Amino acid sequence: MKFFLDTADLDEIKEAASWGALAGVTTNPTLYSRIGGKLDDFHNHIARICEIVDGPVSAESVAMTRDEIIRDGRELAKIAPNVVVKIPTMVEGLAACRALSDEGIRVNMTLCFSVPQAILAARAGARYISPFVGRFDDISEDGLSQLGDVVTAIGNYDYSESTANGEQVEIIAASIRSANHVTQSALMGADIATVPFNVLKKMVQHPLTDRGLESFLKDWEKVANA
């Protein structure tokens, strides 16, 4: 499984990248607004993220018609070679995905909540599909089981002929709220988990690691003083 960081915060991205396990970044309009992002600085901000991270960096279009999304997508793709255009799973989004993918531009279909939506996205040439886990949990439904269904359904077929460059579609477990979400997503075979920085920090922690380290350090002190 690969890890993307789900944030627009440059300090978080730099810190996570320094850990050596970061494969990419996903942003969305909410995450950009959370860092006080300005409309006219959006492209520059995505460029700054791409300077830190070599892997895929998802930048979302907020346009609502296919022509506008395609226009947006072409502009976003010009920012850096690793930009992935993030598009909501809706009719206009599917049409734009097909057009952009045919031009060799990678697309991440977001706000995906069902197997039929995921299959349509894969057929429309999506390079990444992002089923949301936590938002199902928010409405008292089982987000992990929905994710598992998408992973299985997409894995049953080969969609590589749908993308312009013949790449395999990858499933990004999104809207991740806990380290357990990551564990379960990996067990289900999701290709990628995009995690907020607070979850990434929790992933590295274990009380037995802390306890073990404490006793090793104490015993080493005995060795040093012997």
Ligand code: E4P
């Ligand atoms: C995915 O790419 C989205 O940016 C993100 O995972 C949404 O998470 P949320 O439901 O916590 O807002």
